[in-house]
Amino acid sequence: MTTYSEETLDLVQKIATECTACQRCMKDCLFLQSFCENPKDLFTTILATGESEPLLPFSCxxxxxxxxxxxxxxxxxxSFLAMRQDLVKSNQGRPLKALRSVELHQFFSCHRFFTGDNRGGRKQ
Ligand code: SF4
Ligand code: SF4
Structure with missing residues (x-):
């Protein structure tokens, strides 16, 4: 697993330190509800290990x-965006394996075969 950069861990530390675990942010966030009891615990664990499952930041x-x-x-x-950026950088700029289908989708969506002009002109 990727160890997050110092800059990212600074962001993580701020939340781990300052969050009061009031859970107000969790009320409408299915992502947080699925991944943690409260953000303080979640960010404290990330800070302690310096890493997380890639699925975590990519699910926010x-x-x-x-x-x-x-x-x-x-x-x-x-913070989750910074973690994503670290994961992409450590993967030689490529998306995670689980997201390769997105990369292929973007490649083919922009391919000239699918993006030719169709001006709807009639043949004379
Ligand atoms: S639980 Fe959520 S709303 Fe409460 S302090 Fe922590 S981040 Fe803020
Ligand atoms: S930014 Fe992420 S953690 Fe915050 S409410 Fe939206 S989905 Fe939840």
Whole structure:
């Protein structure tokens, strides 16, 4: 597993330290409800090990709602995004294996075979 960068772990540490485990952010977040009892425990574990399952950061929607409702405006989404970026960098810039189908989808969606102009002109 990838060990997260110092910059990412600084973001993780802020949440591990400051979160009061009030769970306000969890009320409407199915992702957090699925992965933890509360963000404090989750981020404390990540900080202790320096890593997490890749599925964790890639499951956050990065919607930012947690920050809006958090009394401390903690930026969980920003931390999960930083973890994703570390994982992509450590994978030579490629998506995770589980996300290869997305890479292929993007490649073929932009392929000239599928993006030719169709101006709808009539033949004379
Ligand atoms: S940014 Fe992630 S953790 Fe925060 S509310 Fe959205 S899905 Fe949940
Ligand atoms: S709302 Fe903020 S302080 Fe409360 S559990 Fe969520 S991240 Fe922690």
């Amino acid at each position: 929607l990065l919607c930012g709602r947690c920050t809006v409702v958090c009394p401390l405006q903690l930026k969980l989404g920003e």
